[in-house]
Amino acid sequence: MNAIVSVIGRDKVGICAAVCTKMADYRINILDISQTIMQGNFTMIMAVDLEQASAPFGEIRDALSQLGEEMGLSIRIQRQEIFDAMHSI
Amino acid sequence: MLTQKEIVSTIEMIDRQHLDIRTVTMGISLLSCADADAKAACDKIYAKICREAESLVRVGEEIEREFGIPIVHKRISVTPVALVAAASECGDYVPFALALDRAAKECGVNFIGGFSALVQKGMTAADEKLIRSIPEALDRTELVCSSVNVGSTRAGINMDAVALMGRVIKETAARTQDREGLGCAKLVVFCNAVEDNPFMAGAFHGPGEAEKAINVGVSGPGVVYHALQGVRGEPFDVVAETVKKTAFQVTRMGQLVAQEASRRLGTPFGIVDLSLAPTPAVGDSVARILEEMGLETCGTHGTTAALALLNDAVKKGGVMASSSVGGLSGAFIPVSEDEGMIAAARSGVLTIDKLEAMTCVCSVGLDMIAIPGDTPAETIAAIIADEAAIGMVNNKTTAVRILPVPGKQVGDSIEMGGLLGSAPVMPVHGESSAAFIARGGRIPAPLHSLRN
Numbered sequence: 277m278n279a280i281v282s283v284i285g286r287d288k289v290g291i292c293a294a295v296c297t298k299m300a301d302y303r304i305n306i307l308d309i310s311q312t313i314m315q316g317n318f319t320m321i322m323a324v325d326l327e328q329a330s331a332p333f334g335e336i337r338d339a340l341s342q343l344g345e346e347m348g349l350s351i352r353i354q355r356q357e358i359f360d361a362m363h364s365i
Numbered sequence: 366m367l368t369q370k371e372i373v374s375t376i377e378m379i380d381r382q383h384l385d386i387r388t389v390t391m392g393i394s395l396l397s398c399a400d401a402d403a404k405a406a407c408d409k410i411y412a413k414i415c416r417e418a419e420s421l422v423r424v425g426e427e428i429e430r431e432f433g434i435p436i437v438h439k440r441i442s443v444t445p446v447a448l449v450a451a452a453s454e455c456g457d458y459v460p461f462a463l464a465l466d467r468a469a470k471e472c473g474v475n476f477i478g479g480f481s482a483l484v485q486k487g488m489t490a491a492d493e494k495l496i497r498s499i500p501e502a503l504d505r506t507e508l509v510c511s512s513v514n515v516g517s518t519r520a521g522i523n524m525d526a527v528a529l530m531g532r533v534i535k536e537t538a539a540r541t542q543d544r545e546g547l548g549c550a551k552l553v554v555f556c557n558a559v560e561d562n563p564f565m566a567g568a569f570h571g572p573g574e575a576e577k578a579i580n581v582g583v584s585g586p587g588v589v590y591h592a593l594q595g596v597r598g599e600p601f602d603v604v605a606e607t608v609k610k611t612a613f614q615v616t617r618m619g620q621l622v623a624q625e626a627s628r629r630l631g632t633p634f635g636i637v638d639l640s641l642a643p644t645p646a647v648g649d650s651v652a653r654i655l656e657e658m659g660l661e662t663c664g665t666h667g668t669t670a671a672l673a674l675l676n677d678a679v680k681k682g683g684v685m686a687s688s689s690v691g692g693l694s695g696a697f698i699p700v701s702e703d704e705g706m707i708a709a710a711r712s713g714v715l716t717i718d719k720l721e722a723m724t725c726v727c728s729v730g731l732d733m734i735a736i737p738g739d740t741p742a743e744t745i746a747a748i749i750a751d752e753a754a755i756g757m758v759n760n761k762t763t764a765v766r767i768l769p770v771p772g773k774q775v776g777d778s779i780e781m782g783g784l785l786g787s788a789p790v791m792p793v794h795g796e797s798s799a800a801f802i803a804r805g806g807r808i809p810a811p812l813h814s815l816r817n
Contacts, residue, residue, distance in 0.1 A: 280367070282376055310369050321369050333431055352376070354433035356367075361621040362614045363371040 277326045277333075278307070278356040281340065285349030287318035295320070295351065298343055303330045318349075323356070376433075383587035383649040384615065385435040386622050387642045388475075389425050390563035392570035392578040392635060393417045395444040395479075399452035406453045407464035414441060414468035414477075417577055417632075422473040424629045428622055436622065437584070437784070441469060442568035443479035451491035458495045462502035462509045469508040476551075478568035480511040483558070486520040486807075496529055500536040503548035510566035516556035516753035518760050522808040527753065530554045531746025531802065535769060538738065542771035545779045549768040550733065554749050556756030556763045561636050561691045567729070567764060578635030579627045580692060583619035583683075584642045585611070586703075587649040589675075593657045604658060605678045612639065612682030620687045638692025639683030640728060641675070643703035645786035651675075651696050652705025652715075663705055664715030672696060673726035693762055695728025701781060701788035702733055711778075711789045717748075725755050730764035735779050735788035738771040745769060747798035750808075758811050 283295055292311070299306055304324050311320040329336060337353050344351030378384035398409035418441050425439040443465065450458045462480050469477035480502055482492040499511050513530055516522035534549055541548035553567040560571020563580035570578070592611045596603050619637045627634035643651045652663035655671040676695045684690050698720065700706045709715035717734065724730045730752050736745075749765045756763030770779050770790060778789045 280372055282372060284373075284376070312369060314369075314373060319369065319373060321372050323367075334427075337430055350380075352433055355431050357621055358432045358434060358618060359367050359372055359375055361617040362375055363367060 279324050279326055279353050280356050280359055281322040281324055281353045283320040283349055283351045284317050291318065291347065291349065292320065294343060294347060298340060299324065302336050303328045378588050379434060382591045383644065383646055385437050385584050386581060386619060387584040388438040388440050388563050388582040389436055389622065389626050390440040390442050390568055390580045391418050391421050391632060392442045392561065392574055392580060394570055394574065394576050395449045399449050401452055401454060403453035403455035403460060406449065407460050410461065411464045411468045415471050418472045418474065420630060424626060428625055434618060434622065438475040440565060440568065441472065441474050441477045442570045443477065444572065445481035445483055445569050446479055447482035447492045447495040448572060450495065451489060458498040459501050459505065462506050465509050466506035476508050476510050476565045478510040478565050479570060480509050481513060481569045483514045484523050484526045485514050485517040486523060488526060496533055499533050499552060500540045500548065503537050503551050504540040510551045510568065512553040512555055512558065512567045512569060514555040514558035515749065516757050518557060518757050519810055521810040522556065522750060522753045522757055524750065524808060525805045527749050528746045528802045528805060530749055531742040534745050534767065535742045538769045538771055546768045546770045547781060550766065550781060550785055552766065554765045556753035557761060559692060559762055562693050563638050564640065564642065564693060566766060575633060577632050579623055579630060579632045580635040580638065581619050581623035582638040582640055582642065582692065583615050585615040586641045586643045586651050586654060588615060589641065590648065590654045590657055593654060601674060605674055608675060608678035609682030612679045613686045616683035616686035634689065636689045636691030637687040639680055639690055639694040641679055641696040643697060644784055645702055645704050647704050650703045650705035651698055652703050652709055656705065662712060662714040663709040664719045668719065669722050669726055672723050676727040693728040697729060697732065698723055698727060699732035700734050701786040702784060707787060707789065710791055717791055717793060721751060724752060724763055725759060729762055732764065732766045733788060735768045735770050735790045736793050737775060737790055738769050738773050740769045740793055741799065743799040743802040744793055746802045
């Protein structure tokens with residue numbers, strides 16, 4: 277299953293490292309990363325593959341959400357189909 | 366390949382523009398539950414609903430988590446109870462409503478719809494029994510919603526049923542007066558009711574439907590409003606195109622959720638209802654969309670035209686996004702559930718007469734309107750007759766969900782909380798319609814041939 281991880285918030289040192297470490301902890305393969313500043317917000321989007329993931333989707337979602345809270349960011353993971361459905365015919 | 370902008374735009378729609386799936390509604394046929402013994406029928410109804418909808422809420426929540434899209438309500442619609450209860454020998458049908466309520470609570474859903482009767486051409490003994498049971502049923506249950514279809518383009522308007530519904534609405538308000546007549550918020554009177562509507566309070570699983578189905582209602586006024594802010598001052602062609610594109614995106618999401626829910630629940634996919642369903646939250650209002658088109662206040666001259674454009678563009682955009690479109694499909698204008706409508710009604714610009722005109726061009730009808738508690742039953746019946754006439758002649762669904770709030774006068778307002786919102790009590794005409802309603806009988810179906 278492919279999913280999109282989005283990280284939005286105020287830029288600071290170590291965001292990418294922390295999120296990537298979490299991915300590695302859960303054996304989630306990162307397919308693509310892009311990051312930019314949009315409307316003054318740090319925005320990082322990762323396309324990931326959960327084929328080999330070591331935990332169920334819900335647990336990973338909660339862990340990322342908690343990491344976000346700790347770092348003062350919004351971190352979410354959503355299945356890719358929802359973006360495909362809305363943006364491609 | 367998805368771009369970063371596309372991903373962020375979806376996240377913003379959900380986070381800041383109130384994009385959500387308004388409801389995943391499981392339709393369940395209860396025709397197999399008919400029994401001469403009313404208690405046995407109620408037991409079968411309870412058991413069947415609990416069996417079929419056991420996983421509905423859990424699956425809905427799983428989809429919410431995995432896709433990151435809120436599903437506000439999980440609901441159940443059932444066969445109009447008058448059809449099922451007709452086989453049972455009993456004095457009233459309140460026990461059937463209690464069985465539905467118990468089943469809905471057991472399944473954990475937000476509402477269950479289908480305490481209903483279809484009487485557009487005439488009433489069976491069971492239909493009449495059901496209608497007379499509505500006030501007590503809505504008083505003694507929490508989650509049950511009721512609807513009665515009193516007219517259709519093919520059958521005309523059953524004016525005996527219209528008159529009866531005027532009295533039933535008054536009685537329902539009186540029985541629930543400790544809750545500001547809240548029972549009436551769960552009661553809809555239809556013309557041309559649809560069989561696959563996922564929205565409450567008018568959802569039921571029509572007799573022409575399969576054993577069960579998953580129907581999904583989308584939302585998205587906030588998304589449309591936001592998109593229109595980007596084309597301020599542009600011609601209406603641009604406005605229509607913008608609404609269409611937005612409706613397409615919103616509906617694609619609804620289609621995805623519907624398919625996913627259908628697959629996980631092992632229940633055939635029914636329809637996606639392309640409706641713009643507002644909430645009382647700021648930024649999630651249909652009225653504000655109309656105002657964004659250039660109207661100072663919703664309800665002023667131009668409102669009907671603006672709504673006509675919006676309603677049509679929503680359908681055009683949505684219809685290509687789903688493999689099966691149905692339900693009510695259009696912009697809803699429930700006064701108490703729409704922050705902009707509430708403001709417009711409070712200011713006196715939006716009146717019942719204007720709302721009636723608006724219902725000619727949108728889905729569905731006079732919805733969630735509080736009126737003075739001393740409004741006569743005949744006046745309420747006449748309001749229903751007017752709405753039904755609009756639906757009958759124009760081949761569309763219309764409905765009345767009106768709350769004559771006991772003890773309240775024009776200038777007062779009521780608070781219902783949650784998605785039901787708050788409503789200023791709106792004035793109705795004081796001149797009597799009693800002699801008109803007393804006639805009874807049927808208004809014949811309109812001529813829809815001789816088109817040359």
